[in-house]
Amino acid sequence: MGKVERVVFLSLVLDLFAFTIPLPLFPRIIEWYTKREVSDPSGFLSRTLYLVSSIRGLFYEPKSNPQRWDIVLLGGLMGSVFSVLQWFISPKIGSLSDKYGRKRVLLLTMIGNILSAVVWLKSTTFATYLLSRVIGGLSEGNVQLAIAILSDITTPANRSKALAHVGIAFAICFCIGPPIGAYFASKPIPSTLETTGTQWNVYATPALITLVLLVAETAFLMIALPETRGKKAPVDPSEKQRSNGAANGTSNGKANGVSNGSASKLTRAQSVEQRLNMLKTLRRLHFLFLGVFSGVEFTLTFLTFDLFDWNNKQNGALIGSIGIISALLQGGYVRRALPKVGEVNMARRGISTCAIGLVLLALVPRMGPVASVRLLQGAAVCMAFTSATVVNSLTASASVQCDEQVDADGKAKEEHPQLAKGTALGRFRSSGQLGRAIGPLLACASYWTVGPSLTYAVSAVAMFALSAGMRSVARRKAE
16 A cells, blocks of 8 residues: 555544544434424424324324434434535535645645534534534535545556555444444543533534544644545556556546557547546446445335334444445455456445345345344344445446546646546536435335335335446457
8 A cells, every 4th residue: 555545544444433433423403402492382493303203194104202213313314414515515526626636635625524513512402413414414524535636646456455445444344333433422521621611512522532533634634645536556567558548438448449459549528428428437337336225225124123122322333343344345345356346346246235235135024033134134244245345336437437647748638628537526426426316215115115025125226227237338348
């Protein structure tokens, strides 16, 4: 791992650690605000919960404690709001990084993240807490800019291995972040802060830890991260032909029937058009996959609550085990196999495995207690493999389409504006965030209307269809 790759990886760990700390606290935070603001039926939270309850009542009426369901659903909706904001802002962050530089824009987004943590630390009303989430949703650019930076400094031949570090950072932080957030949720803030007379959020300690992590990340990036926009990784002569072929829409040195990486039979306009079309296809796959997969992730805790009456600790153990398996797979199998298998084929394997996991989940409500738990564990392993493969592989494939072509004198050719790395990868991330925003809403509506078995069965069919449709994409990259 090179110096810049190490810097990016460590910054991602700090960033995602800070991002995952509040995840298990959403329902409890909302419950705390509910108790504080229940006396004001015209308040913002009361009106919001009434709207959520009305929408939920159209699909499902729980047998007991409907307010608990509404609080959990509102926590999920807040996650959807974050994703909607990311869908809106990601292309703009990418475009700005192409114009002003990766480091400068990244540091600007970090200021927004720090502001979000400060507002959370001092939020004593639901409205101010929601404001902190809005600021965070409009500021989070670390992941997409990290991908752009890694794309700047790597060749198509080693791009996939470098981008695997993003997935590893995700898996590590999703294993340790939520448990640490839950642990410090019960801890009081330092006594030095209590004496100031300022009112703090009930979970001020996790908020303070998040703030410290973000400040440390910002200082680290200012000192250690160089500017990478416009820099080119040295290409080994043995990889040059393969790289040129990858830039024309494939990662194995062939481009629409032109063997050995030769693009001589393709005009420049044809090459650009093919790469734009491939990016459009990859964005569509990203959206469809995350639309289904994020819905499964969100409803999984409903399933364990309904069938097994699991508590937060048991759900945390399940999610943590998925993260651990995913990290092991990414650090071992995926990094080694991806250059041989190819990005699209690896993503297709992950989607097919997800479909199998969804079949297992569809069977869970129909089995006895012991068999149901075993099926759930099998589905968790499938989801771990999916988490380790699909998004990373699709991202690597998208980044390859953005590589600048070089003329006979070794100078970079002027590219189409939509092929600029920041812009293209920002739009790619935006498509996935839109799927993350819509998927949980549709999955919840289906879960409460037709039940878990049919919901997961339909999702499995959708994943199998998506996997089958990816054959033509893999063929386009292999021809």
